[in-house]
Amino acid sequence: MTLAARLAIPGRLDVEVDAEPGDVIALVGPNGAGKSSFVHALAGLQHAEGSALLGGRDLLALAPQEREVGVVFQDQRLFPHLSALDNVAFGPRSRGEPKHSARAAARTWLERLGVAELADRKPAQLSGGQAQRVAIARALVTDPDLLLLDEPFTGLDVGVAATLRIELGKHLADFRGITLLVTHDALDALTLATTVVVLDSGRVAQVGTPAEVAAQPLTEHVARLVGLNVLRDGDRLRAFSPAAVTVSRHAPADSARNRWHGVVRGAAPHGDAIRLQVTGERDLIADVTPAASRELALVPGQEVWLSVKETAVTTYDARADAASD
Numbered sequence: 001m002t003l004a005a006r007l008a009i010p011g012r013l014d015v016e017v018d019a020e021p022g023d024v025i026a027l028v029g030p031n032g033a034g035k036s037s038f039v040h041a042l043a044g045l046q047h048a049e050g051s052a053l054l055g056g057r058d059l060l061a062l063a064p065q066e067r068e069v070g071v072v073f074q075d076q077r078l079f080p081h082l083s084a085l086d087n088v089a090f091g092p093r094s095r096g097e098p099k100h101s102a103r104a105a106a107r108t109w110l111e112r113l114g115v116a117e118l119a120d121r122k123p124a125q126l127s128g129g130q131a132q133r134v135a136i137a138r139a140l141v142t143d144p145d146l147l148l149l150d151e152p153f154t155g156l157d158v159g160v161a162a163t164l165r166i167e168l169g170k171h172l173a174d175f176r177g178i179t180l181l182v183t184h185d186a187l188d189a190l191t192l193a194t195t196v197v198v199l200d201s202g203r204v205a206q207v208g209t210p211a212e213v214a215a216q217p218l219t220e221h222v223a224r225l226v227g228l229n230v231l232r233d234g235d236r237l238r239a240f241s242p243a244a245v246t247v248s249r250h251a252p253a254d255s256a257r258n259r260w261h262g263v264v265r266g267a268a269p270h271g272d273a274i275r276l277q278v279t280g281e282r283d284l285i286a287d288v289t290p291a292a293s294r295e296l297a298l299v300p301g302q303e304v305w306l307s308v309k310e311t312a313v314t315t316y317d318a319r320a321d322a323a324s325d
């Protein structure tokens, strides 16, 4: 079943998204870009104009409970008075399945998400990560044609989020419906999605595969998310990796075009390197070895020169419709 959604909320959102069965679409963008508004409108929790055709049906013409979409939202808590099992069985039950088979299906999903032993617990007796697994089981048990996940790993411990991301990835790989995943996390977008849709100020700023968007981001936000330096040069963008940047205390003699003066604002471990945030003529990030960081005393407040070889710079069109050139 395909999805063709054209949603508008005056003054806030004007977004088109098309998807095929099996697509996992990551919606990324800065705070206030409209990601949550978009998925809430599909779920029926937010009024929007336009249409959202899932198969032949327009979701916007249906009441929220008739849309039969699976949702995992931050603000859609589990029912507090029901056990984990009955929370998951609730969907199949309300679609008319007998109690026994609804519970059997719920148990299977709790097992798949590794929380079968918690079936009898009430939500108040679950940790954040456990509750999130139950919420994902609840969303998937009805085998929805559309699955909406809004920041499903937010607020979870880093380790728990990493495990859940892997598990969700496995389920999504087998899932025949369409998934829309709102995320602030580059890792989610790059590892779980088949398509990345970048929103900015309520509009689509870029659509591409994770690899395309990561290699040639069109917005500052995504450049930062994927850890690239991106500079605008007229209607072209110039991207380079922080690892390609050379940092020195004195102005380098060569390649006048690709050198910038600035001040170190922050320094933090990043993999095996130290990642420097430098502000000045341009806001840039540079990765240096811990040894170089010590030798050059690259502490906040230190003035530095950054340079990058032209061969390390990728240049591409800044327009969304030319992104795949």
Ligand SMILES: Nc1ncnc2c1ncn2[C@@H]1O[C@H](COP(=O)(O)OP(=O)(O)OP(=O)(O)O)[C@@H](O)[C@H]1O
Residues within 6 Å of the ligand: 012, 029, 030, 031, 032, 033, 034, 035, 036, 037, 038
């Ligand atoms: N209930 C509301 N009434 C009016 N405006 C709203 C409402 N909810 C959100 N907005 C506005 O709509 C715009 C989009 O917000 P939305 O929450 O959809 O963005 P988002 O991309 O999900 O952001 P975040 O990453 O912060 O969750 C913002 O300008 C926001 O202030």
